[in-house]
Amino acid sequence: MTKNGQAHELNGAGYRKRVSVLGATGTIGDSTCDLLAQNPDRFEVVALSANRNAKKLASLAVQFKAKFAAVADESAGAELRDLLAGTGIECGAGKSAVVDAGARDADVVMASIVGYAGLAPTLAALKQGRTVALANKECLVCAGAYFMNERERYGTTLLPVDSEHSAVFQSLEQEGRYVEKIVLTASGGPFRTWTKEQIAAARVEDALKHPNWTMGQKITIDSATLMNKGLEIIEAFHLFKVRADQLDAVVHPQSIIHALVYYTDGSVIAQASVPDMRTPIALSLAWPERLKAETIKRLDLAEAATLTFEKPDETRFPALRLAKEVLKSGGNTPTVLNAANEVAVEAFLNRQISFPGIAEAVERTLDMATSALAGVLPDSLDAVTHIDERARDIAKSALSSARPAVTIAEAAAPRI
Incomplete structure (x- = not known):
């Protein structure tokens, strides 16, 4: 998972690690920037990206004297350019600009873009052969074998940021x-x-x-x-x-x-x-050393006082069962699972389906995709993209059979 010795070579006396943050305005990005701000003598910022929050991104770019800033939403590009005019900070807009941010020469890239959208920029970072701090689940869920083969090919150090990993x-x-x-x-x-x-x-x-x-x-x-x-x-x-x-x-x-x-x-x-997500983030930024993060509670x-443990209930929470089944099935099913889940979660947030409808839509999509995507393997970025797009189309059809959003009366039901 890692390439030994690389970080030691980079950390010579007085050397500041060059860091890029993909998804700088999200929750992981916030925590990462907090740590970077606490340790200006150890890090300098190369590139920052955001989805559409140009104002916050521009503020961070100026604060850290970043060389490049990019928004994925092209409609936010003009605002970003206006905000950074005269600063000397290069900026871009659109998916390709975010990929460019990932490809910039940095010692560590914090890959914290949420969802499938983070795959291409993270792959771009991977190909630099440096260190990728991976906070994006979809890279390994959607394209696990392909992603890890590319990691091996380019000799990239891969450090997990999820607290569990x-x-x-x-x-x-x-x-x-x-x-x-x-x-x-x-x-x-x-x-x-x-x-x-x-x-x-x-x-x-x-x-x-x-x-x-x-x-x-x-x-x-x-x-x-x-x-x-x-x-x-x-x-x-x-x-x-x-x-x-x-x-x-x-x-x-x-x-x-x-x-x-x-x-x-x-x-x-x-x-x-x-x-506190700053703990695993701090490790990934400083590895193989450790930061002195004084603001993190000990x-x-x-x-x-009390630590308790219990088995998860896969009857009340069938999504966990589905993910385990998908891991055993392999092939393109993890990619389908992720795409269906993203579509279903969005539908729930938009109050189109009920909470149990999320897992129902995912399971229905997996069933429907068995024949629709038979034999298609996620062995390249193009193949993964094809599976993801097709699965999203199927998932949108599957939403019609998912449990509808709760009624006002149901929402008013007594809660514990």
Whole structure:
């Protein structure tokens, strides 16, 4: 997963790592920029990208004296150019400009664009042969084997940023030898203690109330369905080169333990920290060193007092089951799963389908895509793009058979 020695060579006396941040205005981008601002003597910024928030992006570009800034939404390009006029900062707009941001010569690229849109820019960063701090799940879910082959081809150091995968990375010994199984933890989301009937009447506002983490809407909904944990299991399969049956998840409501690695001699090594994404981000920025991140709260186990664990309920949260089935099926099904989930989550956020309708639409899409995409493998960027686009079309058709959005009466149903 990593190329040994590279970071040591880059960190000579007085050397500042050159960093690019893809998705600089999102939640991971915010935390990354916070750490960069705290350590100006260790980092300089090469490129920043955002989806459409030109005002915030321009402010960050000026703050960090970035060389390049790009927005994916072409309609925001004029605003960005106006805001950066006279600063000497180069700017661009459109998907190709974001790919350009990823391709800029940097020592570390923080790949934190949400969704399938992050694949092409992250691949561009991968081909620089430096270090990619991977916070984008879709790269490995949609194009796992292809992505990892490209990583090997270009000798790129790949560092996981998800708290769970960072925890596994830190807990592995002897290059992953003697591993019996890897268990990722899940908070359980806002509906952990809700009945199936209560979940059926869940509102968008309910699903967006994550108990532990502050995240964007898409990943927050994925956490509520437990699809997020399913996607992370697929990621771990590619990152850590274990079998599908060596991966599992456990619900841990306190989000203190982030992952556990079980070894063949009965030992279990786990990584623990308060739920703050700046901890794994700091590791990925400074690796193989560590930052002194004074603003991150230290874990006090006496204060935490109780840590609890429970098996996830795949009846109330079928998205996790679907992801596990997809991992075993392989082929193009992970790409289809991701595309269908993105379409279904958007429909839920737009109040077109109910919360249970998300998993129903995903399962229906997987069934429909079996024949429609038979034999098409995600073995190139073009192939992955074709599968993704076709699966989205199928998913939009599948929405019609998903459970509709809850009525006013159902939304008013008593909640715990």
